[in-house]
Amino acid sequence: MSVSIGSRLLLLTGGLLIWAGLFLFSYILAALACARGFADSAWLGVGVVPLGLVLAAVAAMAGLLRLIRHARRLGARVQHARRLDDTAGVSADVARMVCLLAAIAIAWHVLPVLISGTHC
Amino acid sequence: MQRETQSLSRLRKAAPNSLPRPDGELEALERAWAPPKGWRRLSAVNNTQVGLWYIGAALLFMLLAGLLALMMRTQLALPQNDLIGPTLYNQLFTMHGTVMMFLFAVPVVEAMAVYILPAMLGARDLPFPRLSAYALWAYLIGGLMFFGTLFFDAAPSGGWFMYPPLTSYEYSRGIGADFWLLGIGFIEISAIAGAIELIVGTLRTRAPGMSLGKMPIYAWTMLVVGAMIVFGFPPVIAATLLLEIERAFQWPFFIAARGGDPLLWQHLFWLFGHPEVYIIFLPAAGMISTMVPALARTGLVGYRWVVAALIGVGILSLGLWAHHMFATGIPQLSLNFFSAASMAVAIPTGMQIFAWIATLWRGNVQRSTPTWFLLAFFASFVFGGLTGVMLAVVPYDWQVHDTYFVVAHLHYVLIGGMVFPLFAALYYWAPLVYGRKLSERIGTWACALMFSGFTVAFLPMHLTGLLGMPRRVHTYQAGLGWDALNLVSTLGAFTLASGIALVFVDLALSSRRTRPERPNVWHAGSLEWLPQGAYGVRSIPRVEGQYPLWDNPALAPEVQSGQHYLPGTATGARETIVTSPIDASPQYLLLVAGPSWLPLLAGAGTAAFFLFLTVKLMLPAALGGVIALVACWLWLWQTDRGPVHAPVDIGGGITLPVYASGSVGHSWWAMVVLLLVSGTILSALVFAFYYYWTIAPGPWPPAPDTLPAWPWPAAAALLCAGSARLLRRARQALDRHAHRGLRAHLGIAALTSLSAWMIAIHGQWQAGSLATAHAFDASVYALLSYQGLFVAVVLIMAAYLLARSLAGVLDGIRRVSFEVCRLFWLYTLWQGVFVLAVIYGSAALAGAT
Ligand code: HEM
Numbered sequence: 001m002s003v004s005i006g007s008r009l010l011l012l013t014g015g016l017l018i019w020a021g022l023f024l025f026s027y028i029l030a031a032l033a034c035a036r037g038f039a040d041s042a043w044l045g046v047g048v049v050p051l052g053l054v055l056a057a058v059a060a061m062a063g064l065l066r067l068i069r070h071a072r073r074l075g076a077r078v079q080h081a082r083r084l085d086d087t088a089g090v091s092a093d094v095a096r097m098v099c100l101l102a103a104i105a106i107a108w109h110v111l112p113v114l115i116s117g118t119h120c
Numbered sequence: 121m122q123r124e125t126q127s128l129s130r131l132r133k134a135a136p137n138s139l140p141r142p143d144g145e146l147e148a149l150e151r152a153w154a155p156p157k158g159w160r161r162l163s164a165v166n167n168t169q170v171g172l173w174y175i176g177a178a179l180l181f182m183l184l185a186g187l188l189a190l191m192m193r194t195q196l197a198l199p200q201n202d203l204i205g206p207t208l209y210n211q212l213f214t215m216h217g218t219v220m221m222f223l224f225a226v227p228v229v230e231a232m233a234v235y236i237l238p239a240m241l242g243a244r245d246l247p248f249p250r251l252s253a254y255a256l257w258a259y260l261i262g263g264l265m266f267f268g269t270l271f272f273d274a275a276p277s278g279g280w281f282m283y284p285p286l287t288s289y290e291y292s293r294g295i296g297a298d299f300w301l302l303g304i305g306f307i308e309i310s311a312i313a314g315a316i317e318l319i320v321g322t323l324r325t326r327a328p329g330m331s332l333g334k335m336p337i338y339a340w341t342m343l344v345v346g347a348m349i350v351f352g353f354p355p356v357i358a359a360t361l362l363l364e365i366e367r368a369f370q371w372p373f374f375i376a377a378r379g380g381d382p383l384l385w386q387h388l389f390w391l392f393g394h395p396e397v398y399i400i401f402l403p404a405a406g407m408i409s410t411m412v413p414a415l416a417r418t419g420l421v422g423y424r425w426v427v428a429a430l431i432g433v434g435i436l437s438l439g440l441w442a443h444h445m446f447a448t449g450i451p452q453l454s455l456n457f458f459s460a461a462s463m464a465v466a467i468p469t470g471m472q473i474f475a476w477i478a479t480l481w482r483g484n485v486q487r488s489t490p491t492w493f494l495l496a497f498f499a500s501f502v503f504g505g506l507t508g509v510m511l512a513v514v515p516y517d518w519q520v521h522d523t524y525f526v527v528a529h530l531h532y533v534l535i536g537g538m539v540f541p542l543f544a545a546l547y548y549w550a551p552l553v554y555g556r557k558l559s560e561r562i563g564t565w566a567c568a569l570m571f572s573g574f575t576v577a578f579l580p581m582h583l584t585g586l587l588g589m590p591r592r593v594h595t596y597q598a599g600l601g602w603d604a605l606n607l608v609s610t611l612g613a614f615t616l617a618s619g620i621a622l623v624f625v626d627l628a629l630s631s632r633r634t635r636p637e638r639p640n641v642w643h644a645g646s647l648e649w650l651p652q653g654a655y656g657v658r659s660i661p662r663v664e665g666q667y668p669l670w671d672n673p674a675l676a677p678e679v680q681s682g683q684h685y686l687p688g689t690a691t692g693a694r695e696t697i698v699t700s701p702i703d704a705s706p707q708y709l710l711l712v713a714g715p716s717w718l719p720l721l722a723g724a725g726t727a728a729f730f731l732f733l734t735v736k737l738m739l740p741a742a743l744g745g746v747i748a749l750v751a752c753w754l755w756l757w758q759t760d761r762g763p764v765h766a767p768v769d770i771g772g773g774i775t776l777p778v779y780a781s782g783s784v785g786h787s788w789w790a791m792v793v794l795l796l797v798s799g800t801i802l803s804a805l806v807f808a809f810y811y812y813w814t815i816a817p818g819p820w821p822p823a824p825d826t827l828p829a830w831p832w833p834a835a836a837a838l839l840c841a842g843s844a845r846l847l848r849r850a851r852q853a854l855d856r857h858a859h860r861g862l863r864a865h866l867g868i869a870a871l872t873s874l875s876a877w878m879i880a881i882h883g884q885w886q887a888g889s890l891a892t893a894h895a896f897d898a899s900v901y902a903l904l905s906y907q908g909l910f911v912a913v914v915l916i917m918a919a920y921l922l923a924r925s926l927a928g929v930l931d932g933i934r935r936v937s938f939e940v941c942r943l944f945w946l947y948t949l950w951q952g953v954f955v956l957a958v959i960y961g962s963a964a965l966a967g968a969t
């Protein structure tokens with residue numbers, strides 16, 4: 001088995017990298033919305049900013065799901081092969097746990113805006 | 121876990137080397153690693169020596185900063201006290217905070233890793249011992265000079281986060297702020313050197329078989345911490361650069377009247393500052409994850425959860441920075457995100473705490489000093505974490521911002537979260553240094569005094585803060601309800617200090633009774649408790665589980681008798697095994713650098729350069745810079761030794777080459793890490809550039825007619841691409857052993873790189889853009905100057921490679937120097953193109969809309 005350390009690290013951190021991407025996106029969106037004054041504008045009655053956030057969060061969650069599935073397959077392969085080296089198994093588990101953390105963080109991330117609105 | 125261990129022992133293969141070992145093998149190993157004697161000891165570079173000095177230096181700075189704290193507490197004991205005036209008090213809290221954070225907390229956790237980590241990984245040394253020696257000397261000499269400013273009334277006084285405009289030229293005229301900016305800027309270099317060492321060390325020098333899944337949690341922690349330093353320190357490096365340039369040359373990065381913004385500093389500072397808190401706490405957590413299983417005599421519960429938690433903290437902590445800025449009037453909309461992330465980060469920290477509690481629960485805990493310190497840690501850190509979650513609630517923060525509540529909170533997490541674990545670690549690992557435990561009696565007393573003193577000092581401060589006492593005030597009126605609380609805090613502070621003093625008494629007493637052997641007093645399962653000499657372990661163990669000493673009780677005698685890998689020195693020099701990063705299979709033999717004066721000289725030169733630069737003594741500064749440069753040159757010259765020896769049999773049928781080039785080599789990895797740092801600094805500067813865009817009240821760019829016509833940046837970008845092509849030709853020449861061609865291409869490529877930069881900067885200048893005019897121009901020149909720095913390094917590298925080629929020590933085989941420089945060079949060229957695209961591309965876009 002020869003995976004590169006880069007792809008292995010990407011697997012381990014992937015979940016939270018998705019969170020980081022969402023965070024960066026929201027930060028820029030909020031900064032622009034407030035600086036350019038479209039924080040409260042709406043489109044068909046739905047706030048532009050909450051809409052953008054929710055769409056991005058849904059995309060992020062979808063990404064997490066894919067990653068989790070990928071990790072589960074990797075874990076299953078390892079069990080099947082009954083390999084003594086547990087690196088892949090550990091990585092698959094850790095990757096899924098990181099995804100779980102990321103899912104909580106993402107839910108947490110969008111809720112306040114939905115509840116408390118989009119004041120600048 | 122249990123089953124895994126059993127199946128492993130059934131399958132255990134015979135140790136890789138057989139007995140008896142040849143005569144003289146051990147003696148040769150000892151000779152290779154013999155530490156220099158007498159005053160030459162200062163030239164030592166191996167991690168067991170440098171690590172100890174490093175820890176000692178960090179503890180020294182803790183004592184110094186602690187003295188400053190006692191001075192402050194003495195002043196605050198009584199209302200309207202006039203022992204210490206406001207000017208000195210400002211210097212005291214600034215120096216206390218700065219020294220504690222930058223000269224104690226971060227260095228001490230790196231120092232502990234320098235000392236313990238290689239032993240825990242089964243390596244003989246770190247991959248770049250001279251780099252750690254350099255980091256130590258630069259830090260120690262520079263740090264002492266920095267502290268010395270207190271005696272010349274030249275200490276900084278803007279608080280440990282140095283907010284402009286207070287620290288701008290206009291409001292802080294003295295050189296105190298410059299000392300902070302240059303001094304800290306350069307301490308950061310030393311921290312980054314440490315991070316490179318730790319990352320490459322954990323990924324590449326683990327004992328054979330210690331795959332990622334079997335790596336000790338402490339190693340995982342230091343890997344995450346290394347990565348956090350790589351991504352966390354650059355923003356503050358960028359910020360200190362910008363503020364120092366503003367102070368020296370009046371480029372208005374933070375001056376609102378000329379398009380700048382003081383808030384930008386806060387963003388950049390806390391982009392670093394919050395990860396910094398975890399850079400301090402995580403290593404402590406890693407030590408706890410090591411001590412708890414040993415003290416409880418059972419494996420850590422939830423290894424995988426803890427690894428996930430470490431990754432979680434590492435990444436989530438990047439999204440917290442603005443929780444230090446809740447009171448600055450940033451849009452409510454953005455604050456939501458930071459508040460949410462600040463609460464989310466409590467989850468992974470909680471996961472670790474539950475893992476430790478579960479382990480203690482399951483195990484049979486040894487009653488000893490480290491255990492007591494760990495209990496002190498649990499009590500205070502959990503409390504500090506909870507007040508942290510309170511502060512993450514925005515309206516609550518508005519209420520207590522800048523009061524003693526925050527002072528209480530930060531000391532609960534810092535002292536609770538890292539000082540108590542550190543002292544636990546000192547007691548736990550002391551037998552590695554002294555050959556015996558420290559005194560249980562003194563230790564227990566010290567812990568009791570420290571914990572009670574700490575609680576008495578800092579618990580009341582929550583109340584003092586809620587009652588409205590602001591932080592950073594040198595005195596207060598009587599009768600506001602703060603009097604008794606302050607007096608109690610002062611008494612507590614002195615009690616805490618006496619506990620710390622007791623620990624030092626214990627260390628001093630024990631150092632006179634050291635024994636040579638290193639008994640495994642806690643019956644721990646990790647490799648650092650194997651019998652060791654100056655050379656580390658006699659033979660490098662084959663690792664088969666997470667707790668090698670528990671999994672194989674015979675490991676210690678096997679290792680000591682030389683039955684494992686590389687039971688001696690194969691080339692007569694210092695060596696360690698480089699393994700693959702995921703499953704740790706042996707790849708090649710790294711020839712580890714031996715004692716040298718050059719790191720000390722380079723460190724002193726670097727420190728002198730920065731010091732004299734601060735006080736504007738240009739000639740001595742230049743001298744220091746030249747010394748540092750020459751020392752580095754000579755030191756690097758000796759490192760790329762080529763395949764000096766035929767491939768070596770390390771046992772178990774494994775034969776390893778003694779030289780590796782290309783992406784397998786450890787230097788290549790170090791360069792990749794360095795480039796990540798460089799890229800992150802660049803991102804911070806780009807962040808600043810765009811930040812001005814979002815805050816611009818009028819059009820952006822503010823004066824489009826002071827931008828160069830497109831041919832200028834286009835020509836510069838083309839030259840960068842051309843230079844990259846020439847570099848490729850140079851490499852092809854090297855492959856063909858065509859020395860002339862190599863030199864010619866190197867030379868022309870260097871000139872092309874230089875001219876690309878000169879054209880870019882000249883284009884900007886001839887269009888009439890002045891860096892002092894507006895923050896926009898300043899940020900453009902900042903990006904171009906940053907590129908200039910890289911081009912300067914490229915020129916030195918080109919000269920170095922030419923010199924090596926002329927001296928006949930660079931060819932198609934002995935080529936690591938070339939490859940490493942080439943990587944940096946290519947990065948520089950692409951960075952150049954990127955910078956041009958950012959500046960002129962976005963200006964063009966903004967102009968078009
Ligand atoms: C002997 C134990 C200590 C005592 C008695 C102590 C006391 C103090 C006092 C009195 C202040 C100034 C409060 C003010 O005027 O605003 C302060 C600030 C501070 N302390 Fe400590 N401290 C101790 C240990 C530490 C440690 C171990 C750290 C970090 C690792 C630390 C980090 C800080 C920081 C960052 C500040 C803020 C400085 C500023 O406002 O710029 N302290 N401490």
Ligand SMILES: [Cu+2]
Pocket residue numbers: 393394397440441443444
């Ligand atoms: Cu923070």
